[in-house]
Amino acid sequence: MKTMKASHPVVVLTILAFIMFLFAWGNFAGANDEEVIIKMTAKKFEYSPKDISVKKGIPVVLEFTSLDGFHGFYCPGLGIRTDIEPQKVNRLRFIPEKVGTFSFHCDNFCGSGHEDMTGTITVTE
Numbered sequence: 001m002k003t004m005k006a007s008h009p010v011v012v013l014t015i016l017a018f019i020m021f022l023f024a025w026g027n028f029a030g031a032n033d034e035e036v037i038i039k040m041t042a043k044k045f046e047y048s049p050k051d052i053s054v055k056k057g058i059p060v061v062l063e064f065t066s067l068d069g070f071h072g073f074y075c076p077g078l079g080i081r082t083d084i085e086p087q088k089v090n091r092l093r094f095i096p097e098k099v100g101t102f103s104f105h106c107d108n109f110c111g112s113g114h115e116d117m118t119g120t121i122t123v124t125e
């Protein structure tokens with residue numbers, strides 16, 4: 001019984017340390033699996049928001065809806081594009097791998113003024 005009493009605090013501390021470890025691990029894993037969802041709308045002749053900021057290495061899902069007709073989204077600097085079809089949510093998932101500011105534009109001709117349909121993605125560390 002004496003040895004049981006002596007070891008008791010050690011056992012409690014060990015269990016506490018293990019629980020703290022699990023918490024830390026959970027947070028760490030959670031941060032890695034994190035996915036940032038950014039909702040964007042497209043209409044003649046603008047995106048909203050038009051300037052977005054994301055973190056390098058954190059997966060991003062852009063969710064586009066069109067408020068009018070057919071548009072596109074093309075960001076050559078990051079090598080990503082999607083059609084933006086009306087009446088549906090158009091999802092584009094990517095992982096930003098380089099830091100910088102990259103412009104995007106509509107690459108489905110949607111009328112005169114179409115060339116002004118632009119925006120930027122800024123990727124930070």
Ligand SMILES: [Cu+2]
Pocket residue numbers: 043044045070071072106107108109110114117
């Ligand atoms: Cu357009």
